[in-house]
Amino acid sequence: MVSLVLSSCDLLRLCSDPGRPLRFPLGGREFATVVCQLASVVYLLSLFAVPFAQPASARREEGQDGSRRSPAAVAPAPMPDCPDDGDEEIVAAVVSGELPSHRLESRLRDCRRAARLRREALRRMTGRGVEGLPFEGMDYEAILGQCCEMPVGYVQLPVGVAGPLLLDGRDYHVPMATTEGCLVASVNRGCRAIAASGGAFSVLLRDAMSRAPAVKLPSAKRAAELKMFLEAPANFEELAAVFNKSSRFGRLQGIQCALAGRNLYMRFTCSTGDAMGMNMVSKGVENVLGYLRNNFPDMDVISISGNYCSDKKATAVNWIEGRGKSVVCEATIKGRVVQSVLKTTVEKLVELNIIKNLAGSAVAGALGGFNAHASNIVTALFIATGQDPAQNVESSQCITMLEAVNEGKDLHISVTMPSIEVGTIGGGTSLTSQAACLNLLGVKGPNHGSPGANARLLATIVAGSVLAGELSLLAALAAGQLVKSHMKYNRSSKDVANSASLVAP
Numbered sequence: 001m002v003s004l005v006l007s008s009c010d011l012l013r014l015c016s017d018p019g020r021p022l023r024f025p026l027g028g029r030e031f032a033t034v035v036c037q038l039a040s041v042v043y044l045l046s047l048f049a050v051p052f053a054q055p056a057s058a059r060r061e062e063g064q065d066g067s068r069r070s071p072a073a074v075a076p077a078p079m080p081d082c083p084d085d086g087d088e089e090i091v092a093a094v095v096s097g098e099l100p101s102h103r104l105e106s107r108l109r110d111c112r113r114a115a116r117l118r119r120e121a122l123r124r125m126t127g128r129g130v131e132g133l134p135f136e137g138m139d140y141e142a143i144l145g146q147c148c149e150m151p152v153g154y155v156q157l158p159v160g161v162a163g164p165l166l167l168d169g170r171d172y173h174v175p176m177a178t179t180e181g182c183l184v185a186s187v188n189r190g191c192r193a194i195a196a197s198g199g200a201f202s203v204l205l206r207d208a209m210s211r212a213p214a215v216k217l218p219s220a221k222r223a224a225e226l227k228m229f230l231e232a233p234a235n236f237e238e239l240a241a242v243f244n245k246s247s248r249f250g251r252l253q254g255i256q257c258a259l260a261g262r263n264l265y266m267r268f269t270c271s272t273g274d275a276m277g278m279n280m281v282s283k284g285v286e287n288v289l290g291y292l293r294n295n296f297p298d299m300d301v302i303s304i305s306g307n308y309c310s311d312k313k314a315t316a317v318n319w320i321e322g323r324g325k326s327v328v329c330e331a332t333i334k335g336r337v338v339q340s341v342l343k344t345t346v347e348k349l350v351e352l353n354i355i356k357n358l359a360g361s362a363v364a365g366a367l368g369g370f371n372a373h374a375s376n377i378v379t380a381l382f383i384a385t386g387q388d389p390a391q392n393v394e395s396s397q398c399i400t401m402l403e404a405v406n407e408g409k410d411l412h413i414s415v416t417m418p419s420i421e422v423g424t425i426g427g428g429t430s431l432t433s434q435a436a437c438l439n440l441l442g443v444k445g446p447n448h449g450s451p452g453a454n455a456r457l458l459a460t461i462v463a464g465s466v467l468a469g470e471l472s473l474l475a476a477l478a479a480g481q482l483v484k485s486h487m488k489y490n491r492s493s494k495d496v497a498n499s500a501s502l503v504a505p
Contacts (some may be wrong), residue, residue, distance in 0.1 A: 004040035005138055007033050042469050075401055087117050094121035100387050102150050111140035119152040139432060147428055159437065160184035165191045166199035167329075167464040175437040176380035183376055183469075186476065188483040190468030193333055193341045193475075197410075200467055206322050207452065208253050208269040209277035209421070211285045214306025215264050215299050223264040226296055227257040242291045246283035249273030251453055256321070258308055265308035267317070273451040276324070276388065276423030278311070294435035312390045319368040323458035324421035329467045330414035338411055342475035346404050346411045352478045353402040368397030372477070374415070377469040385441070386434030394419040395462075400470045402497050415467045422462065424454040459491055 010033045090108070091100035094117065096216075101121065104114035116135065123129050133153040140151060157177045162184050164171035175190070176184050189216045194200050217223040229235060243252040249272060256267040268288070272280045282304055289301055305311065307339065310318055338346055361370045375396035382389050400415045405412045424443050428434050438444040441461055447453040 001040070001044070003036055004044065007037035007040065038320045087113070087120075091117050091121050091124070094118065095124050105144060111144050115140050115151045118150060121287065122152060142431060147431065157383060159433075161440075162187040162465070162468070163191045164195065165196040165461070165464050165468060167461065168201055169199065171195075172441055172461055172464070174461065174464075175384040175440055176377070177383040177437075178376075178380040179382075180376065183380060186472040187377060187465060187469045189341065190470070190472035191473075193337050193471060194331050194464075194468055195198070196337045196341060197331060198334045200269045200329055200464050202327055202329040202463055204325060204327050204420075204456050204460060206326040207271055207456060208322065208324075209272045209281050210309050210321075210323050211278070211281040211304070212265050212267040212306050212308035213285055213289060213304050213312070214302040214308070215266070215289075216302055217262050217296070217300070218298050220259070220262045222296075222298065223259055223262045226264055226292070226299065227259055229295070230257055238493050239288055239291070242287050242495075243268070243270065243284040247272075247280045248285050249275070250277070250280040250284050252284065263302070263306075265306045267321075268307050271452065272423070272455075274424045274446040274453075274455045275426045276391075276421055278389065279426075302503075310394070310469040312366045312393050314369075314393055314397065316367060318394045318419045320418075322418035323394060324419055325456060326418040327420055327459050327463040328414060328416045329460065329463035330412065330504045331467060332405060333411040333413060333471065335406075335409040335411070338389065338475075342471070342479075344475045346408065348478040349411055349474055350402045350404050352474055353400060356474075356477070357400050360418070368394075368399075368418075370399040371396075371415070371466075372400065372470050372473045374398040374400075374417070374466045374470065376422075378462060381465060382422075384434065384437045385422075385458070386428030386431055386438070388427065391421045395421050398466060400474075402474070413467065413471055415463055415470060417463050417466065420459040420462050422455055422458045424458055 106193050108114050135153045138154045159177045161173050163173040246326045251271045253269045269286050270281050271445040378396045379392045401414045403412045425446050443454040443458045
């Protein structure tokens with residue numbers, strides 16, 4: 001730049017000097033000045049023109065939004081179990097224990113790289129590779145602080161679609177993530193029978209997530225005083241105002257207390273919008289506990305959860321009072337459909353349900369397990385849509401009822417499920433695959449027009465799918481087709497042949 005400026009000034013001075021006009025051929029000084037200026041111009045042009053002269057391959061690295069993508073996005077990525085030379089020091093530090101594995105994300109500020117190096121460190125520490133565990137294709141930034149800690153990959157699960165399920169006048173194609181052969185096919189057959197009979201209908205009875213802290217007081221008398229304070233109708237509005245400060249959507253619905261000696265269990269229930277709501281109700285409970293210390297300073301908080309909630313456990317309180325969404329779903333299956341689609345009779349189905357689902361479950365001492373396989377459908381739907389799979393325990397509590405109606409010609413079937421715990425925002429619902437399944441059902445994300453409507457609809461779809469699954473499995477049992485169906489759909493012909501050879505004389 002300095003050379004360009006000096007040479008330009010010198011040429012201007014020469015051209016403006018009348019006593020020394022610029023003539024051709026140029027003299028030695030003039031020639032040197034012109035060469036110096038041209039060289040400066042060429043150099044500067046080449047310097048500033050580089051960003052505007054990218055090759056086509058570089059331009060292809062830019063996304064549709066104009067952002068620059070890493071070369072790994074267009075070129076084959078290196079094997080995740082083979083770190084670059086620059087990563088060797090970090091892997092060695094993890095293996096030696098100098099750098100804890102859980103600190104990789106905060107240290108590197110790159111979640112994908114952290115997962116890759118953790119994966120390599122794991123291979124070296126255990127002596128076993130995880131080549132069969134997929135690495136590419138997961139958004140490791142999305143799971144940070146929300147879904148999983150210290151990731152090294154992800155597990156593949158096939159997703160099948162059953163349906164359409166005709167429920168409340170609308171068709172739904174139900175995504176199910178499962179490794180159990182025959183399950184999707186069975187639910188699909190149940191959906192077909194329901195649709196051929198006019199569809200199923202659902203009723204949402206209650207929508208209330210619960211959290212029950214456990215507190216201890218100096219005496220049972222003092223604990224009873226706190227119980228009466230919490231359950232007094234005159235105090236509810238004040239307690240609700242304190243509770244509701246924690247969220248725009250969390251609204252306290254009620255408080256139910258149980259006493260065990262001087263220990264008090266306080267079961268708070270509240271609406272939670274489209275979220276499943278465990279964190280929401282927990283924050284509200286913490287607010288109330290802080291408020292209660294003003295009047296009960298001798299109250300000792302043992303735990304924010306005292307198991308009276310009750311989360312991820314089969315309990316009578318959930319079976320009786322409900323938790324999350326309480327739903328009933330029913331359908332009347334025409335007699336001709338029972339025979340043509342389900343391959344059995346109304347009489348056999350009613351008898352089987354009484355002996356198996358009702359009496360058999362009672363003999364077993366079941367708690368909310370008066371059904372054929374509700375947990376199968378609930379779990380498959382929960383995994384596909386990003387719900388908490390462990391909450392299948394209480395969400396699968398279900399009683400299946402069958403009756404002969406219309407003078408015994410048709411079959412009325414219903415499922416009552418008091419504790420379906422689902423949400424369409426938060427947790428695993430934000431992951432790409434799970435969000436796609438929610439979108440398939442038309443319940444992705446929050447419902448801005450009617451908060452909570454998407455989660456409530458998802459709960460009814462779960463109940464409707466369970467209805468279809470119960471109908472089909474009971475029909476298979478009544479017709480004696482269960483083993484045959486599983487041998488067809490749950491085993492390959494190669495496996496069957498091998499099994500036969502093992503038991504052959």
